Amino acid sequence: MARFPGMEHDEPDVAHVPPGGRGEIVWTFNKAGHFGFACRIAGHYQAGMVGTLMVSSH
Numbered sequence: 001m002a003r004f005p006g007m008e009h010d011e012p013d014v015a016h017v018p019p020g021g022r023g024e025i026v027w028t029f030n031k032a033g034h035f036g037f038a039c040r041i042a043g044h045y046q047a048g049m050v051g052t053l054m055v056s057s058h
């Protein structure tokens with residue numbers, strides 16, 4: 001979502017973290033698999049602020 005670049009979002013699935021800082025988001029998955037995540041600030045996805053996480057069931 002890039003509709004409001006720079007705008008703070010008060011959403012449970014968003015963490016704003018300063019450079020070098022840390023943040024925490026709690027995600028609960030109901031199935032295993034590989035899931036992508038990305039920064040939603042305009043241009044950051046294109047700059048590579050993306051990742052993949054793996055959820056395993058055991």
Ligand SMILES: [Cu+2]
Pocket residue numbers: 039040041044045049
């Ligand atoms: Cu970013």
